[in-house]
Amino acid sequence: MMQREVYLQKNTRQWKDFIANYLDLDVRKYKRALKKFNRGGLFLFAFFLILALFPSLFAPYSPTERFISYEAPSTVHLLGTNDIGNDILSELIYGARISMMVGFASACISTLIGLMIGLCSGYFRGTLDELLMGFTDVVLTIPKIPLIIILGAFLHPSIWTLILVLGLLSWESIARVVRSKTLQLRESGYVKSARCMGFSSFHIMISDIFPNLIHVLLPKFMLATASAMISETSLSFLGLGDISMKSWGIMLSFAFSRGGFIRDMWWWYIPPGICITLCVMSIALIGFGFEGREKENEKRGVDAE
Amino acid sequence: MSLKAKNLSKTYSSGLLREGKCIFREVSFELEPGKTFGLMGPSGEGKSTLGRIIAGLERPTEGAVLFNGNPLSGMKKTEYATFRRRVQMMFQDPTDAFNPRKRIENSISEVLKLLDTPRTERIRRTKEMLKTAGLPEEVLSRYPAQLSGGQLQRLALGRILLLDPEYIVLDEPTSALDVSVQAQILHLLKKVQAEQKIGYLLISHDEAIIRFMSERVGILENGQLDMI
Numbered sequence: 001m002m003q004r005e006v007y008l009q010k011n012t013r014q015w016k017d018f019i020a021n022y023l024d025l026d027v028r029k030y031k032r033a034l035k036k037f038n039r040g041g042l043f044l045f046a047f048f049l050i051l052a053l054f055p056s057l058f059a060p061y062s063p064t065e066r067f068i069s070y071e072a073p074s075t076v077h078l079l080g081t082n083d084i085g086n087d088i089l090s091e092l093i094y095g096a097r098i099s100m101m102v103g104f105a106s107a108c109i110s111t112l113i114g115l116m117i118g119l120c121s122g123y124f125r126g127t128l129d130e131l132l133m134g135f136t137d138v139v140l141t142i143p144k145i146p147l148i149i150i151l152g153a154f155l156h157p158s159i160w161t162l163i164l165v166l167g168l169l170s171w172e173s174i175a176r177v178v179r180s181k182t183l184q185l186r187e188s189g190y191v192k193s194a195r196c197m198g199f200s201s202f203h204i205m206i207s208d209i210f211p212n213l214i215h216v217l218l219p220k221f222m223l224a225t226a227s228a229m230i231s232e233t234s235l236s237f238l239g240l241g242d243i244s245m246k247s248w249g250i251m252l253s254f255a256f257s258r259g260g261f262i263r264d265m266w267w268w269y270i271p272p273g274i275c276i277t278l279c280v281m282s283i284a285l286i287g288f289g290f291e292g293r294e295k296e297n298e299k300r301g302v303d304a305e
Numbered sequence: 306m307s308l309k310a311k312n313l314s315k316t317y318s319s320g321l322l323r324e325g326k327c328i329f330r331e332v333s334f335e336l337e338p339g340k341t342f343g344l345m346g347p348s349g350e351g352k353s354t355l356g357r358i359i360a361g362l363e364r365p366t367e368g369a370v371l372f373n374g375n376p377l378s379g380m381k382k383t384e385y386a387t388f389r390r391r392v393q394m395m396f397q398d399p400t401d402a403f404n405p406r407k408r409i410e411n412s413i414s415e416v417l418k419l420l421d422t423p424r425t426e427r428i429r430r431t432k433e434m435l436k437t438a439g440l441p442e443e444v445l446s447r448y449p450a451q452l453s454g455g456q457l458q459r460l461a462l463g464r465i466l467l468l469d470p471e472y473i474v475l476d477e478p479t480s481a482l483d484v485s486v487q488a489q490i491l492h493l494l495k496k497v498q499a500e501q502k503i504g505y506l507l508i509s510h511d512e513a514i515i516r517f518m519s520e521r522v523g524i525l526e527n528g529q530l531d532m533i
Contacts, residue, residue: 189401190412193461196360197416197468198389207415211406 038292041285048279052097059090063246070263079267083258091246092271098247099276102163103229103283109167110228111174111221115213118178119205123186133179140172145234152240159242162235166228174220181216185209215294222287226280233276248272306391308336308359308472308504312368315354328354331368332530334523336472339502343519345510350525352508356474359506360394393470397477399457403449409460410445416467430467437497438463455486459493466497472504479514491518 051058060078061067066085073080079088121132148165155161185191186209194204235241236249239257243250255261255269313332316325328351336342336359346352357363359370361377369376372388380388396402403412413434417427435442438459444452452460458478465473475494479487491514498505507518515522523530 189396189398190404192362192394192396193402193464196362196389196394197419197465198386199415199419208404211404 038285038289041282041289044278044282045286048096048100048275048282051093052100055094055097059087059093061087061090063087063091063094065090070259070265072265073267079271080265082254082260082268088251088268088271091251092248092275095246095248095251095272096275096279098159098245099229099232099249099279102159102166102232102247103225105163106166106170106228106232107221107225109164110169110171110224111217113168114171114174114220115178115210115217117171118175119182119209119213121175122179122182123201123205123209125183129179132175136172136175139169142169144169145231148231148235149238149240152235157240157242159245159247162232162241166231170224170228170231174217174224177216177220178213181213182209185212215290219287219290219294222283222290226283226287229276229280229283248276306338306373306471307371308392309371309374310334310355310359310368311371313355313358313365313370314367315351315358315363316366327528329525329528329530332525333368334530334532336504336506338471338504339498340521341498341505341507341519343515343522344506344508344525345512345515345522346525348510350528352510352525353476355525356394356476356506356508359472360392360474361388362394390468391471392474393465393468393472394474394476395458395461395465395478398481399454399461400449400481402457402461405449407448408445409447409449409452413445413460413464413467416464420468434463434467437466439493453486454482455489458482458486458490462490462493462497466501469501470503472506474506474508476508477510478507480509480511487514494518 063086065087067077067081067087069081069083069085071077071081071085077087077089079092082088082091117132117136121129121136147169148162151165152161155165191204191208194208199207232241232247233249233252236247237253237256239253241247241250241253246254249272251272252269255265255272259265260268311333314330315328317328318325332355334342344352344355354363358365361370364378369378371377372380372384372392375384377385377388403409407415410431413431414427417430422430431445432442435444440456440459440463444456444460449457462478478494479490482490494505495518497503505518507515509515521532523532
């Protein structure tokens with residue numbers, strides 16, 4: 001066993017050296033760079049999270065306080081003011097909470113639905129599996145943004161409607177991943193033993209299968225958050241957001257509709273755009289980090305066998 | 306309590322036309338308390354499937370498994386619960402026998418909780434089980450990945466014994482272990498059988514193991530069970 005491991009290690013080292021010397025490509029360097037990138041994502045995410053949790057510590061003014069409108073950046077207003085005289089920096093900082101809340105809340109809903117459907121479908125198989133997966137396929141084919149626009153036009157535009165609609169329409173990929181992992185886990189010895197010993201299906205799903213799904217679920221949750229934040233921004237930009245709760249998307253929408261673009265006030269529309277990009281990127285990077293670690297663990301598992 | 310296989314057949318259907326492939330047909334045998342029935346045969350002949358059917362984890366296409374003379378399908382809930390406790394199965398891969406995310410202690414106490422055992426009694430029974438399996442108490446605080454294959458297989462047997470089974474289906478219980486550990490597990494199985502009068506259905510492709518363990522031997526080949 002030891003000999004095999006040493007041989008494998010030697011072999012991989014040789015390959016890496018070969019790639020480094022002949023193809024001018026150092027795999028280890030890229031791996032390190034990727035790890036740093038993930039750590040960067042974590043720091044960036046922590047920064048946005050602190051902004052969202054304690055906006056009053058960082059914002060110079062209240063987001064509703066009014067000053068002279070359309071002011072350019074100055075020492076008093078670092079990012080100027082908007083059409084009704086609100087300080088843009090304060091709006092931006094308070095907006096983090098709304099954008100992240102929409103992202104996380106709808107990701108929670110979609111992860112929960114995806115988890116339940118995927119677990120039941122993979123564990124019970126048979127007719128229930130076919131029905132649930134058929135339903136998932138139907139939901140998968142629905143064009144999301146047009147449907148949300150229609151729903152947004154009919155329903156009262158509020159942040160809760162948005163969270164609910166985004167959450168209810170984005171669980172399919174999570175359900176599929178959870179199902180495939182559950183199908184694999186239900187054939188493992190410990191699940192079969194538990195069935196044989198007479199544990200209930202509910203107990204097996206909660207206590208034996210779910211804990212082994214977390215490492216698959218976590219990256220999916222992060223990516224669902226990122227995609228929900230982007231959807232929220234698109235919808236708010238189209239005017240379907242809740243104007244009483246200013247998110248970064250609503251800031252962009254107002255900058256577009258209330259003279260920010262015409263007056264070339266870049267300090268009004270560039271910062272929310274950058275914030276959305278960075279925040280979504282940080283969440284996606286963390287998600288990719290989790291996925292990468294899972295792949296590494298899987299490889300190590302294969303080698304150990 | 307008796308456990309009988311009566312005219313069991315298993316067919317797997319696949320493809321658009323649901324074409325059936327018969328794995329075995331008209332298989333009948335009986336397990337006796339305190340004795341071992343050895344099941345041999347080439348790979349892919351359905352030995353493990355037959356084992357799973359006897360343990361109630363899979364349904365036969367035709368025929369029935371009779372527990373105390375009653376067929377499993379159509380059993381009352383209380384009767385089925387008794388069957389579930391009394392007939393257990395031990396699997397081939399010991400590294401896969403315990404949930405990798407739980408400490409051994411939790412996996413063991415879960416079974417005792419299932420039996421509604423009081424807390425003090427749980428500790429006593431766990432200690433007793435470790436003694437039977439010949440393992441130190443330290444293993445309880447470990448995760449499965451921190452234990453060897455032999456230790457895990459002993460624990461797997463110990464955990465099954467907590468349920469006081471009358472029959473155990475042993476699906477290649479030693480094939481994933483090296484020879485010295487194989488012997489230890491086989492001796493442990495024999496000792497437990499002698500003490501508790503448990504009936505075994507031993508599935509293996511190793512003739513020496515079957516000969517060592519079994520009073521009666523059957524060969525599952527070409528879909529038929531031949532007694533030798």
